[in-house]
Amino acid sequence: MSLLSSCQSLQSFTRRTALSGGLALLMLPTVKMALAASDVWPKNLVVPGGVARISLGPAAVRPTVHDGDVPVLVLGDVIEWTAVLGIPLGALPGNASLTVQAPGGSTKQVAYTITPKQYREQRLKVAPGTVDLAPNDLARFEKERAHQASVMGTFSEPLPQEPLRMQVPTPGRRSSSFGLRRVFNGQSRNPHSGMDIAAPTGTPIVAPLPGQVIDTGNYFFNGNTVWLDHGGGLLSMVCHLSAIEVKVGERLQTGDRIGAVGATGRVTGPHLHWGVMLNQAMVDPALFLAD
Incomplete structure (x- = not known):
């Protein structure tokens, strides 16, 4: 197995393959996408690694929505419900759909369109011995992967409250952006699935939103890691x-301390890797920030 940069290994076992335009849709009226506004988070950006805010219209009861077999967060009220959908980085541009189930049991397909986005690419030449995992490291990674997959499948209530505006977990310079794809010795690796923030060892890390701690541990790639469940399939x-x-x-509130910045796991120096997951898709944390 080839080396993935820190935390990118999560992309190899997120729950979906790329979406394509080949889905069979019921012919319904065009779905109006909710427009992004300065006071709405996450921001609406319907691209691979982005978030789609899809209007479901009015209903007396909150509809149930699935993307394939994965539940989707639905927020709003009887005047207008909105599906808040995370789009995988591996999604292909084109037509896709959600399954919406009314309280009476009837279902319909709601269509949306994923637009292309070109993320930055970085090409690096490194010693061959640093690219491939040793057998014992690979065995450890495989064991950890199954556990992490169960964590990422969490969907709980109560649902989070809007606006879903997050606080940056630690101060510092954003040293590596979401979606960056690294190419080692001509071999492409999975894109960066979070935001890296450069900060000295010991810098406090805080909760970006209210949530419950659902996992802590020391992992091969990620080092000391904490997962928070914010409800409705929104994790960080x-x-x-x-x-x-x-x-x-x-249970933590926004700004409660989680721990401190370090350099544990597969890293070259101290920094925080911050990831946000929505309906089991890693999405750009910047969409949840005010700046």
């Missing part, structure tokens, strides 16, 4: 911590 993770200061089951 922080990686490479020098110290974890919370326990599984603990």
Whole structure:
């Protein structure tokens, strides 16, 4: 197995392959996409790795929505419900659909369109021995992967409250952006699935939104890691911590301390890797920020 840059290994076992335009849709009236506004988070950006805010119209009861077999977060009220959908980085541009089920059991397909986005690419030449995993490291990674997959499948209530505006977990320079694809010695690797923030070891890390701690551990690529469940399939993770200061089951409010920046796991220096997952798709954390 080839080396993935820190935390990118998560992309190899997220739950979906690329969406394509070949889905059979019921012919319904065109769905109007909710427009992004300065006071709405996450921002509406219907691209691979982005978030689609899809208007479902009025209904007396919150509809149930699935993307394939994965539940989708639905927010709003009886005047207008909105599906808040995370789009995988591997999604192909084109037509796709959600399945919407009314309280009475009837279902319909709601169409939306994914537009292309070109993320930056970085080409690096490194020593061959640093690219491939040793057998014992590969065995550890495979064991950890199954556990992480179960964590990422979390969908809980109560649902989060709008606006879903997040606080940056730690101060610092954004040293690596979401979606960056690295090519080692001519071999492409999975794109960067989060935001890297450069900060000195020991810098405090805080919760970006209210949530419950659902997993902590030390992992091969990610080092010391904490997963938070914000409800409705919205999760966040922080990686490479020098110290974890919370326990599984603990409930946090925005700004509560999680731990401290470090350089644990597969890294070259201290920084925070911050990832946001929505309906089991890693999405750009910047869409949840005010700037």
